[in-house]
Amino acid sequence: MMKAPGGAALALGSVLALLTVPAQASAQISAQAAGAASARGDSYADVLDLHGVPVAAKPATVSEINVFADQGAWHAYALPKVGDTAAYGGFSGPLYIAQEYPWWLSKAFSKIRLSENGRVIDLAAAGKPVLTALPGLLRQTYDLNGLRLTLELRFASSRTALVRAYIDDTRGRARTLQVAWTGELLRPQTEPMKSAPSLHATDKGVAVGFAKVRETWDYLTDGTERFEVTHAGPVRTTTNGDAYETSTARPVTVPAHGRTSLTWTETYTFTEAERRAEAPVIAGLLRSPDRAVRAGDARWRGYVARATHGVPAERRRLAVKSVETLVTNWRSAAGMLKHDGITPSISYKWFTGGFWAWDTWKQAVGVSRFDPSLAQAQIRSMFDYQITAASPSRPQDAGMIPDVVFYNDPARGGGNWNERNSKPPLAAWAVWETYQHSHDLRFLREMYPKLAAYHAWWYTNRDHDHDGLAEYGATVDPANDNGDEQLLAAAWESGMDNAPRFDAKLGAAMLENRDRGGKLLGYSLNQESVDLNSYLVADKHYLARIARRLGDRAAADRDERQARNLTGLVQARMYDRAGGFFYDAGIDSGQPLTARGRGIEGAIPLWAGVASRAQGAAVHRKLVDPAEFATKVPFPTVAKSSPYFDPAEYWRGPVWLDQAYFSLVGLRSYGYRADARTFADRLRNSASGLLGDGPIMENYNPATGAPLNSTNFSWSAALLLSLEDH
Template sequence: MASGRPLRLLPVPGDGRAAREERVIGLASASGDGRASEIADSELLEAAKAVLDANWVGRSTVPSRHLYPHQWSWDSAFIAIGRSWYDQERAQTELESPFAGQWSDGRVPHIVFNPDVPADAYFPGPTFWRSSDVAESPVGLETSGLVQPPLHAWAVLEVHDRAADASAARAFLERMYPKLVAWHRYLLEHRDPEGIGLAAIVHPWESGLDNSPAWEDALRHIDIPPGLLPAYERRDLVNADPADRPTDAAYDRFVYLAHAYRGGRYDDSRICRMSPFVIVGPLVNALLIRSSLALADMAELLGEDPEPHRGAASAIRRGMQEHLWDPQHARYYSRNLKRGQLMREASILSFMPLLDPALPAEGLQAVVRDLSAPCFHAPEADEHYLVPSYDLGGELFDPRRYWRGPVWINTDWLIWRGLIDHGQRELAGHVADSMLELVRRAGFREYFDPFTGAGYGSDDFAWTAALVIDVIERRRA
């Protein structure tokens, strides 16, 4: 990675927010009075809060005012964690609002649409998903039909634990606990088609890592029958450079899979039988372990039985070891249930088992070793940043195209928290230093080039700002 000391790096050429970023990073090169890092962190904190406050829309925080104008499920969980350091009320509201869109089967949709946003501002929007046509969907609220990784229970517990008002925090837990239990029940009962104890995704968007090479093998086997791909216009290319976004070929498959799910009225048993894309992976299931343990802690606080949640975490752990661990390569991979095989791509997904506090020693050693291996760590480079989303030497690596190589702050944060929990503080410190340095360099961007530090995608990106707050505050505590 680039050196751990604060650096004053020039704004990325062509970035329209250069003036603000110059202000944010300007103190990072302060003279050697021993306070440069502290001052820079203070400035970053205020800038991060300004991003979150600018993106607040009354009941939630949009990831980006232009590119993502609605509410995304796991974005709100990350955002609430950052907000909880300075605004408890909004942090709680941030987590309660996506559950207003919870379906009667327990699913928490990955998007809750804002009715005040023009219908054509984002694709696929509410007219594509047609959630109101399905009996299980919430009344009076349009949502998608997909889900995202289950970070929510962990986030709820973090927000609760940081609250100054104990009675308000307990009331928050009492409101959220039954909704979270229903959410986990949905994943464990509706999304485990083979009964192996692991929750499956039925679309790349559900992974949170939309166009990762981890899905390449599954997507390349999808042939779209003539006439079954609906006409559509990509709104993401209006507000972002096409070179930073998924390709049209990938997007066709994304739309085809979503259209098929909608056509089956979001029936999970049907889609798991019929779809060519049914995958169990390390991120969703490691987060499900972490959040199940958070539910156990909540249960104890509320006088409920914690053992079902601990039992669920243990069962998922066993499932990951049996079905996702590859002893030959000493790495965790996703498994394609339709083809019955591991998908052996070296992606950032392999590090997510760190989120399990009881990760077996063999797995922990392998993950830590991989984080320092050339495929994710390039010490020979003059400058590089941790942790790239895909193998630096892989054939499909692209330093700027979404999840095919760039560094993302949310996955860095997950790795950082996991490393701390497993006592790997030196490596965790390197990851945190890299995260903060990227933001000092390029601002609160959506993702970053792992070699140059250039920022791509949206600017003023909410989870980048929120997790910078969490990193700085935790390191101060």
């Protein structure tokens, strides 16, 4: 399955060096070089289609335009499409995040205009420009009757994009040009958002301020945010309503057979303190842009080299697309988010401005493959809000990790923050996998007590009958004030929101959990979930590995002993011999709940190493059966044979790549390596757009491969990368 990495890495470095050097004076040389790269099949241009121009300030809930961001920035850009001549000369956007929600600021806020002898040079007259996305940058190239204009946009910090314009003479004649930039706001259509942006000229360019707006479900600003364009050279700016024009103070000379470059930055900040901190960064970028270009290109060469290490040639573009997806969804610390992390998707309104717990665990596993320090940061971003016994509102939840944290907590008017439930316990797996790439023993020491507290919480608050088998549930929270809301929170805690096994009409109900003194601790489902307890077995194994690596052999032995005991309980209580599959078990009956149909959660015991060999063989037969889980895109969340199967209904049939990953790794772990390879290839080939330039999706229709729900989904990208390690 894997190829020797050495040669691939060498070829990769050569290709990226080719792709990231500035445009040469000769179009013919560039075309020949690009053709050679394409012929070798190892070019990473346009692994994801990032072309499109917005028509309104408010994107659709799921944006149709894929964007590029880097370094954890809270703004992003796209490329115009070839043929959309009105957009030539600018980068689409930016898309800025109003604390938690994405909005387009402009169709193209900084569109360059070149003039000679008072006549504007028409960029469309050049014919077909090259508008391409490369690892770590966006590039546009226009050949203009003896001139070549190349525009490149990179992110140089967590708040600032660096943009450079290179103007080359290709005919041996010196040229004198007038250079200007124009832009216009895309103003939101409804108040109070409509009045929020305001345009201002500055002595170095132009800025957009934002009024305070606290629309919980649409638009959140504090009145301190600013987007600002800063030019390296002297400029003059005039504004006219929502439009502006910036021009160089003096004409620009392009020497014969030579080059002139222009540099500017585009910065989005939330607070005055951020602006003060960013000011010297911007000054340094404008003073020495080449240094930032070299550093950024080197960083991306490292990302791509590590992500494609050992990956077969036909899958390297998918690996790079996975990296680009994850990096674009990277958000740096801001607001209540204390560490950098990765959002599920910048392209989906409700996923843009927050970090989810089990998303984070899975994302960290993939990100650690190319950037272990970022993987560590995102793990910390969730543990920043681990509940402690000192909590004024929920001390009984000491050890718990909240479901999701956002830019705003409830005290700041945030509606998306959620402590009604936690998420499946995969944190120790994420920490250990990250350590495998970072070899950072300090990180293990830092995380181990926190992981142990999180693990213990499940048994304190989610084991209703104290039999060692845990249940999904809900916290004591004002929003969980009735059985329906508690059941909803419990389904959320599983991560499989609307799966059939959480249907009240099929018997799912809530139970109160109290301590010995009668104090209410929370709520549990009336069923012990097979995936949860399998995850807990894996959690114990990973805790044991960490403890052993830290020299605590007693703790390691204890965790392994507990893992063996829990394994026995899952095997005995949750496996249905007649059906040959694992199910949740009823608390009262102690029997598998087979009437709710088979779900992909029954394959988690293979990933966790919980199933016996005979049980693993039986589950394998179901996973490779076309009437069960071996659909066109394997493996659906509900078996095709189930009366509740719906190929397009969220957790009732679509293929989620995390569950497919667990199933594939489980098959391989139980010796079914050939089947694991076959079904991994089938998944990649059948999921629409995965091997092309389409976005990586939240999930896929198992029968058709059609894309479903959010685009550019982080945990899908992360686990596609991780799959290459198996």
